[in-house]
Amino acid sequence: MSDVELRTKSSDPRVAAAIAHWAPRFVSNGVLLADFEEVTAGIGRWEDWCRAWCERGKVHEDLGREALAQGYKLTAGEHLVRAAMYYHCAKFVFVHDQ
Numbered sequence: 001m002s003d004v005e006l007r008t009k010s011s012d013p014r015v016a017a018a019i020a021h022w023a024p025r026f027v028s029n030g031v032l033l034a035d036f037e038e039v040t041a042g043i044g045r046w047e048d049w050c051r052a053w054c055e056r057g058k059v060h061e062d063l064g065r066e067a068l069a070q071g072y073k074l075t076a077g078e079h080l081v082r083a084a085m086y087y088h089c090a091k092f093v094f095v096h097d098q
Contacts, residue, residue, distance in 0.1 A: 012043075015049065023040075050091060053089045054086070057086030057090065059083075060080070064080035065080075
């Protein structure tokens with residue numbers, strides 16, 4: 001098993017399925033690989049998916065707002081776009097009862 005597979009392994013089959021099916025899409029659409037690995041490694045239950053991604057989104061949102069306040073518009077934009085992507089990831093596959 002690769003290092004990535006070990007770091008993203010979850011005992012909850014819903015989390016494991018989301019990681020297996022959506023990792024390439026998330027990363028190709030702007031999620032940093034390191035963030036993907038760290039966030040998903042910390043998700044033990046499906047019920048934690050949305051919270052975990054929102055927490056990481058908040059990190060980037062805060063960095064973006066701080067950069068904007070300091071006049072670093074490009075950096076701010078990159079962080080804020082990433083925050084929006086992470087908030088989207090939080091709810092994208094997060095369904096309890098269809």
